[in-house]
Amino acid sequence: MKGFIITGAASGLGWATVQELAKRFDGQAVHFGLVDFDREGLAKNAAVLRQDGFEVSEFVADLSSEAEVAELVAGLQEAFPSVDLLVNNAGITHRSVSTQTSNAVIRRVMAVDYHAPVELAQGLHAALAAAGGTVINISSMAGWMPVLGRAGYCAAKSALHQYFETFREEVREDGIKVLMVYPSFVRTNIEANALSGDGGRAKHKQSTLGKVQTPQWMANRIISAWLAGKERLFPTDKTLLGAWLYRLWPKLFMKQMVRNFQVELDVARANREALGSEASKG
Template identity: 30%
Template sequence: MFKNKVVVITGGSDGIGKALAEAMLKEGAKVATCGRNQQKLENLVNENQAFPLFTMTADVSKEEDCKKFINAAIEKFGGIDILVNNAGISMRALFKDTDLATLKNVMDINFWGTVYCTKFALNSIIERKGTIVGVSSIAGYRGLPGRSGYSASKYAVNGWLEALRTELLETGVNVMWVCPGFTTSNIRNAALNKDAKPQGESPMDEEKMMSAEECARHILNAIEKRKRTLVLTLNGKQTVFLNKFFPALADKMVRKFFFKNGELVK
């Protein structure tokens, strides 16, 4: 399916985004991706010199950066078949202690970055009857303590994409949101603390998580099948189920998972 398709992926220099970019290239796609770290993008290019890969340094929280990136991808490859809004950032701090700049930064990247890139790519995707993907989170179904801004941003992404999917239902465009559970990536190390600075470490056991490469394979399969939603990992599916049908129980279980002796430990 992906042979000669033009795939645009935001946040492709690390984690799930990088795994998606490399998987798409191996499937024969032409890939354009962006990130804020120029060195990581250069490394990605060096590792994939035999493939049609275009990269650009861009910050998706900035509308003009998104416009330049999307327009450059269209100019490079002639259009866009698949847009994967993957760029994102998390946070870890109790709301009572958190500088509001933390929440604003998270919302600007996770929600507005998705909106900006989709807006500028939309006409090309409609013309090609393509696919729009939002890499969301279980936090878009269940609010997580210490991640209030992250949860808000992912709820916003899910709701916005659902509205967009309904608007585009008769155009031939498929809109899908993907909700991974805990996946190995740099997102927890880069997560913002209460002062809007990267925390620089992960409070989770990364070795027990789904790999970014496995997550990417699931996403490719879902795109090919033109699914509506994709919820990944057993823990993620259980969380969504419990929150829908037994929300009070989910409150207690989530609290127990993230807190110990009244302190946020995860």
């Protein structure tokens, strides 16, 4: 029986990836491990898979908590003696300039987007080796180039990139493979639920670059790349051109980025003015 573990499986790209796997492996013996903090969404999706004849285990966990990630790893180790696929999809972001972003927000983003994938891959190393499995990490083009209002997110995705590019070579002899996925903008809840600098919900409109793709479109590309044995999957829109521009002509890239993401600076300016106004009243 194949073992597939997907984080952030209650909605968005995570659920789309699960659905794509279910379609590709229809009629085969597959044990899905669905991980998310959304208990109701997880239960609903698990019921759909069971109706289609798949075995499913549900794991409710807050991936920003080191203790809950450790408990999750222990549960996955018990349920999955071998893991054919670990998809580190769960992620969070923020939309706030660095000087107006609390340390707590930066730590939370780093915990979910970097530490949790690392701890899951490390904890499931033996199970991945037993199956000659693959770790798929959903990174971002923000890990390759700076994006205004997302310094913490960029840092987390850069760390994810560097860690797993190294990890891949260190576990190659164990038969474990790594696919790094670098999407541009995908229509999921990660941006809709983006944190503000104080840890609340970012209220201003999201700035994007290039076409915003559907989760289903992205999931199809990811699973196709995995089955083809690819190690990296890049976008084919303007964001890839932006990454090259940043490396070859960084000053020009920065000017373009400020133009495309000006709203982040406008919001930061408005916040400073509001604070100044409150201070003067006091």
